[in-house]
Amino acid sequence: MMKRKLKNILVTGGAGFIGSNFIHYIFKNTSFCGKIINIDKLTYAGNLENLNEINRRYSGKGYFFERADICDFNEIKRIFQKYDIDTIVNFAAESHVDRSIFGPRDFVLTNIIGTFTLLEVARENWKDREDVIFHHISTDEVYGSIEDGAYFYEDTAYKPNSPYSASKASSDHLVRAYHKTYGLPLTVSNCSNNYGPYQFPEKLIPLMLLNIFEEKTLPVYGDGKNVRDWLYVEDHCRAIWEILNKGKEGETYNIGGENEWENIELVNFLCEKIGQLQGKDKDYYKKLITFVKDRPGHDRRYAINCDKIKRELRWRQIFDFEEGLDMTIRWYMNHQDWVDRVRSGEYRKWLEKNYKAR
Ligand code: NAD
Ligand code: DAU
Numbered sequence: 439m440m441k442r443k444l445k446n447i448l449v450t451g452g453a454g455f456i457g458s459n460f461i462h463y464i465f466k467n468t469s470f471c472g473k474i475i476n477i478d479k480l481t482y483a484g485n486l487e488n489l490n491e492i493n494r495r496y497s498g499k500g501y502f503f504e505r506a507d508i509c510d511f512n513e514i515k516r517i518f519q520k521y522d523i524d525t526i527v528n529f530a531a532e533s534h535v536d537r538s539i540f541g542p543r544d545f546v547l548t549n550i551i552g553t554f555t556l557l558e559v560a561r562e563n564w565k566d567r568e569d570v571i572f573h574h575i576s577t578d579e580v581y582g583s584i585e586d587g588a589y590f591y592e593d594t595a596y597k598p599n600s601p602y603s604a605s606k607a608s609s610d611h612l613v614r615a616y617h618k619t620y621g622l623p624l625t626v627s628n629c630s631n632n633y634g635p636y637q638f639p640e641k642l643i644p645l646m647l648l649n650i651f652e653e654k655t656l657p658v659y660g661d662g663k664n665v666r667d668w669l670y671v672e673d674h675c676r677a678i679w680e681i682l683n684k685g686k687e688g689e690t691y692n693i694g695g696e697n698e699w700e701n702i703e704l705v706n707f708l709c710e711k712i713g714q715l716q717g718k719d720k721d722y723y724k725k726l727i728t729f730v731k732d733r734p735g736h737d738r739r740y741a742i743n744c745d746k747i748k749r750e751l752r753w754r755q756i757f758d759f760e761e762g763l764d765m766t767i768r769w770y771m772n773h774q775d776w777v778d779r780v781r782s783g784e785y786r787k788w789l790e791k792n793y794k795a796r
Contacts, residue, residue: 441683442571445472448523450508450556451484451530452476455637456575456671458488460527461501463675465492473500475521477514479507479548483533485785487776488636508552514559523563525682526572528556534640535579535602539734542601549605550612557616564622573682574613576628578667578694578740579603589743590628592690599735617688625685627678630694630742634671634762635769639780642666643763646705647770648777650712650723660732662702665739669695670762673755680751691751694742697759702727711767 582597598604709723
């Protein structure tokens with residue numbers, strides 16, 4: 439298996455949950471010694487505090503940050519040329535399904551037009567270059583909902599049901615088309631639900647953890663029997679790193695936890711774990727569970743088959759769910775400052791002050 443020589447990696451959306459974990463992963467777990475250029479628009483979900491340590495240790499010496507919108511062609515082109523980019527990892531997106539239901543516009547702009555803009559800049563700047571790679575981060579949600587016992591494979595037909603997944607599906611199709619039509623060197627990965635440090639507390643696991651800590655209501659949508667497949671974020675980051683280094687051009691790789699849980703089972707489990715940690719009765723926090731109105735178009739079950747990446751790139755999940763959850767629970771318990779600043783919006787005030795001129 440040939441290993442690519444990655445030099446100047448453009449990470450889009452690197453201040454978000456998975457993007458910031460990915461940057462930490464590279465500096466902590468690999469011998470990469472080129473440049474990481476993080477571009478992020480810093481929406482509500484982008485938080486540079488996620489990268490404080492990286493910034494302090496590597497800024498200007500391997501790590502660079504530029505605030506930019508991936509929809510801005512001229513700005514992306516400038517950054518592309520300034521750093522002589524040879525690798526792109528496109529995380530930047532509007533990522534929360536509920537927000538896409540309330541207001542799909544930003545999803546269409548960032549997820550579709552933003553990806554299109556990156557593809558165009560790459561096409562213009564990478565003419566005939568073979569030592570380059572564009573990796574697009576996608577989701578299992580593009581495959582739609584699947585019945586019990588069946589799985590999503592890389593060639594499963596797309597059937598997105600929310601504005602979020604429809605916008606991600608659309609960007610995946612553009613990526614595929616740029617490979618087929620223009621020969622742009624591309625790879626795609628479709629991953630299941632991630633959890634871990636730095637996840638914005640609007641997503642199920644951090645939202646439930648924080649509400650349990652504060653003894654607030656735990657809102658479970660519908661009957662709580664929707665199924666998700668959970669993967670610890672560092673396992674996802676390592677899969678992306680493997681694909682960047684060894685993934686075959688033009689290929690899609692499914693990534694998953696092989697770890698399916700009904701939402702209600704998972705929320706019960708979180709209640710028990712935290713109860714145990716705090717020396718309370720194991721059912722103590724369950725009284726907080728409240729069934730609320732269902733999410734419109736709520737997909738019933740996602741389930742990824744990830745045999746291909748295991749077979750071809752020798753990737754596998756390292757963290758089992760209990761271990762990953764323990765690390766995540768402890769991370770949120772030990773980062774009350776981060777939580778307070780995110781929830782109060784304090785982290786954005788800092789941003790506005792520091793980036794007022796732009
Ligand atoms: P996130 O919402 O935490 O982070 C998104 C980041 O993108 C933020 O830093 C935000 O500021 C930035 N961004 C948004 N619009 C931008 C724009 N126009 N220009 C530049 N930056 C912009 O998301 P996440 O959960 O880290 O997800 C990252 C990627 O992984 C997304 O593409 C998502 O679809 C995909 N994904 C997420 C999961 C999951 O469970 N979270 C699972 C599979 C795939
Ligand atoms: O499958 C990958 C996808 O996982 C990613 O592409 C998305 O970016 C990411 O947000 C996530 O989407 P989900 O909709 O699956 O994640 P969320 O955490 O919003 O919800 C998980 C499940 O929990 C889902 O069935 C809805 C339910 N839920 C969610 C919230 C926020 C609740 O029951 N109550 C809640 O308060």
